[in-house]
Amino acid sequence: MRAFALLVALMMGAGTCAFIFWSGREPETAKAPANPPVAAPKVENAYTMGPASADGIGKFFHGREIAKVMGHPAIGWLERDEREREEAPSRAIEALDLQPNAVIADIGAGSGYHSFRIAPKVPLGSVIAVDIQQEMLDFVSKRAKELGITNVRPHLGAIDDLKLPPASLDAAWMVDSYHEFSHPQEMLASIFKAMKPGGRLFLLEFRAEDPRVPIKPLHKMTEAQAKLELESAGFRFVSNLRPLPWQHFLVFSRP
Numbered sequence: 473m474r475a476f477a478l479l480v481a482l483m484m485g486a487g488t489c490a491f492i493f494w495s496g497r498e499p500e501t502a503k504a505p506a507n508p509p510v511a512a513p514k515v516e517n518a519y520t521m522g523p524a525s526a527d528g529i530g531k532f533f534h535g536r537e538i539a540k541v542m543g544h545p546a547i548g549w550l551e552r553d554e555r556e557r558e559e560a561p562s563r564a565i566e567a568l569d570l571q572p573n574a575v576i577a578d579i580g581a582g583s584g585y586h587s588f589r590i591a592p593k594v595p596l597g598s599v600i601a602v603d604i605q606q607e608m609l610d611f612v613s614k615r616a617k618e619l620g621i622t623n624v625r626p627h628l629g630a631i632d633d634l635k636l637p638p639a640s641l642d643a644a645w646m647v648d649s650y651h652e653f654s655h656p657q658e659m660l661a662s663i664f665k666a667m668k669p670g671g672r673l674f675l676l677e678f679r680a681e682d683p684r685v686p687i688k689p690l691h692k693m694t695e696a697q698a699k700l701e702l703e704s705a706g707f708r709f710v711s712n713l714r715p716l717p718w719q720h721f722l723v724f725s726r727p
């Protein structure tokens with residue numbers, strides 16, 4: 473009996489040793505690749521519900537109420553002539569340094585206002601114009617034919633999923649759209665997965681810190697809030713380029 477107890481004690485000791493070795497270092501056979509992709513962090517559900525404001529859906533992400541989606545009948549507003557003066561999109565796109573063969577997703581592309589302006593910067597690559605409204609994508613297809621642009625690809629996403637292959641994007645571009653994603657946590661996780669490590673995410677949102685920006689409150693964001701939300705999804709803040717009259721031009725990277 474005493475011999476049996478001794479044997480059990482020795483086995484338990486060996487198990488503890490094995491645990492220490494396993495937790496302390498990788499086994500020789502499991503060599504890590506040179507640049508291991510960083511996985512998106514596991515995040516707790518950061519949603520809360522509350523009374524909905526006139527422009528909101530009563531769902532809050534990290535304390536920010538999510539805005540209602542702009543419907544396709546508002547295409548005229550997206551394509552308005554004053555947009556260049558008000559938002560200076562050409563200045564934003566000029567600051568976008570992309571390789572000629574880059575693949576960039578314009579997420580929440582709407583009418584493709586930015587997609588078509590980015591397309592000449594990636595003559596050997598493509599702009600994937602992602603939206604959840606088929607009517608927006610039909611407009612993009614029609615406009616592509618009219619303009620003779622062949623590297624803008626309309627793509628139907630879901631409210632909580634980009635529906636693009638993993639590590640297929642060099643960059644992601646979101647203008648005035650992120651604040652109305654009904655499932656930002658799931659969308660950010662899906663964007664993270666679809667981007668290549670080292671890829672950049674450009675987030676343009678109307679500045680909530682500036683009361684002179686004549687946009688409804690739920691359609692604006694502060695830099696601090698944007699950082700909180702994107703960093704919670706594993707993105708790293710790089711800079712705020714600040715060249716625009718009304719919007720933040722925030723750059724994040726996907727580690």
Ligand SMILES: C[S@@+](CC[C@H](N)C(=O)[O-])C[C@H]1O[C@@H](n2cnc3c(N)ncnc32)[C@H](O)[C@@H]1O
Binds near residue numbers: 542603633
């Ligand atoms: C205000 S519009 C902006 C369009 C365009 N980015 C622009 O600045 O001209 C926002 C767009 O985001 C789209 N959207 C909302 N939620 C989305 C999601 N989860 N995935 C992709 N697009 C989404 C809407 O359908 C709408 O077309």
